[in-house]
Amino acid sequence: MKLLRYGPSGAEKPGMLDDAGRVRDLSGHVDDISGSVLTTAALQRLRDLDPASLPLVDGQDLRMGACVAGVGKFIAIGLNYADHAAESGMEVPSEPIVFTKWNSCIAGPDDDLHLPKGSQHTDWEVELGIVIGDAGRDIRVEDALDHVAGYCVVNDISERDWQINHGPTWDKGKGYDGFGPIGPWVVTRDEVPDPQALRLWLEIDGVMQQDGNTRTMVFGVAELVAYCSHLATLHPGDIITTGTPPGVGMGQKPPVYLRDGQVMRLGIEGLGEQRQRVRG
Numbered sequence: 001m002k003l004l005r006y007g008p009s010g011a012e013k014p015g016m017l018d019d020a021g022r023v024r025d026l027s028g029h030v031d032d033i034s035g036s037v038l039t040t041a042a043l044q045r046l047r048d049l050d051p052a053s054l055p056l057v058d059g060q061d062l063r064m065g066a067c068v069a070g071v072g073k074f075i076a077i078g079l080n081y082a083d084h085a086a087e088s089g090m091e092v093p094s095e096p097i098v099f100t101k102w103n104s105c106i107a108g109p110d111d112d113l114h115l116p117k118g119s120q121h122t123d124w125e126v127e128l129g130i131v132i133g134d135a136g137r138d139i140r141v142e143d144a145l146d147h148v149a150g151y152c153v154v155n156d157i158s159e160r161d162w163q164i165n166h167g168p169t170w171d172k173g174k175g176y177d178g179f180g181p182i183g184p185w186v187v188t189r190d191e192v193p194d195p196q197a198l199r200l201w202l203e204i205d206g207v208m209q210q211d212g213n214t215r216t217m218v219f220g221v222a223e224l225v226a227y228c229s230h231l232a233t234l235h236p237g238d239i240i241t242t243g244t245p246p247g248v249g250m251g252q253k254p255p256v257y258l259r260d261g262q263v264m265r266l267g268i269e270g271l272g273e274q275r276q277r278v279r280g
Contacts, residue, residue, distance in 0.1 A: 001046060002272075003033045003150075004185040005065040006057060009108065012065035016051055017185060023062060024054035033186065034070040035237030038133045038149040043188060065108045067152050067183035068131060073238040074101040074180060075228055076156060078170065080218050080243025087251030096219050096227050101156070101241070102175035109183035109274035113157065115258065116176045121160040122258045122278075125244035126202040126210050126266040128195065129154035130221055131186050132238040136229050144225035147234065150188040151195060153268050154241040155181045155202075155276065160250050160257070182239065184272040192270060195221045200245065202266035204258075210266075212245025 002017035003026075014026040014033045029049065030037050037046070078097035079085040085092045107113075115122050133149030156174065163173025192198070195214060202210040214220075219227070224240055249256045258264075260280030267273035 001043070001188045001191070002185040003037070003046070003188070004067055004183065005033050005069060006062055007065065008063065009065065009111070012069070015057060016046070016054065018051040023057040023059055024051050025057050026054065028055075032069040033067065035072065035235060038068075038131060038186070038236045040134055043133065043149060063108060064110060064184045066106045066181070067109070067186045068237055068239065071103055071106060071237055071239055072235050073232065074103055074106065075238065075240045076101050076174065077219070077224060077241065077243045081212065081216055081245045082218055083216065083246040084244055084248065084251070087246045087248070092218055096224060098228065098231065099170045099174060101180050102171070104177060105175045105180035107178045107181045109153065109181050109272070110276065111178065111181060112279050113178050113258070113264070113276045114279045115260070116159055119159050119161070120257060123158045123160050123249040124202055124204070124209065124258065124264055124266070125156040125158060125248055126200050126268070127154040127156050127241045127244050128198060128200060128214055128268055129182055130225060130240040130242060132234045132240070133189075133236055135233060135235050137233040139226045139229040139234070141222050141226045144222040145189065147225055148189050148221070149236070150186040151192050151271055152182050152186050153184070153266065153271050153274055154239070155264065155266055155274060156241055156244060157181075181274055181276060184274065187271050198271070199269040200267070202247070202264060204264055205262055210245055210247030212247070216245065217242065
């Protein structure tokens with residue numbers, strides 16, 4: 001299944017994508033696409049629905065909201081592709097680098113990105129997002145995928161000056177409003193047989209910047225779910241965004257950063273695409 005949220009910001013409704021790529025309204029069955037809908041049992045109830053029986057939503061000029069509502073934890077992983085670590089001038093980590101993106105940064109997949117006041121160093125990072133389904137603590141690696149509801153596209157937008165030059169924590173440069181577009185939909189785990197075999201890419205104004213594959217992750221999806229569950233209980237609707245392949249602006253010589261009027265387009269094989277226009 002592909003689960004989504006559509007409508008004006010702050011008034012999104014739950015939906016499902018049918019086999020023809022049309023949005024179907026789920027509001028007669030669930031209040032929202034949030035943690036309570038993403039457990040194994042709840043997802044099975046949605047699978048039992050006939051999409052053709054659900055009201056069809058007019059797709060013209062339809063805004064997609066963030067694909068998960070009420071995210072409890074937005075956990076992020078740094079330097080999880082060896083070639084991205086190299087372009088950043090940093091060593092490949094021996095354990096996952098974990099930081100958080102503040103929930104207030106979450107945005108719809110096609111919402112405009114408003115640069116922080118005075119920013120000259122805002123960067124892009126296409127990433128695979130893991131959406132947690134069943135809660136767990138101290139999860140074993142071999143059991144980790146059983147706790148995954150599905151996957152989504154994430155743009156881990158980063159203000160590099162505040163990430164790197166204003167103290168030792170990365171969170172400052174990662175949590176600005178709008179710095180966490182997620183979606184357009186959550187693709188349930190059964191539709192992604194191998195999360196370590198997905199192409200992910202990002203372009204700016206039609207020019208390809210990132211073109212990688214999740215097979216080159218340092219730490220795979222199962223390892224990351226298990227590792228993060230040792231740090232805190234994972235709850236339904238939590239998101240782990242898993243790091244980015246090379247091609248970010250910071251890694252170019254000289255570095256290149258986002259400017260007013262540019263358009264980012266990004267996607268992951270089978271998980272959909274995002275598009276954000278940059279506003280100064």
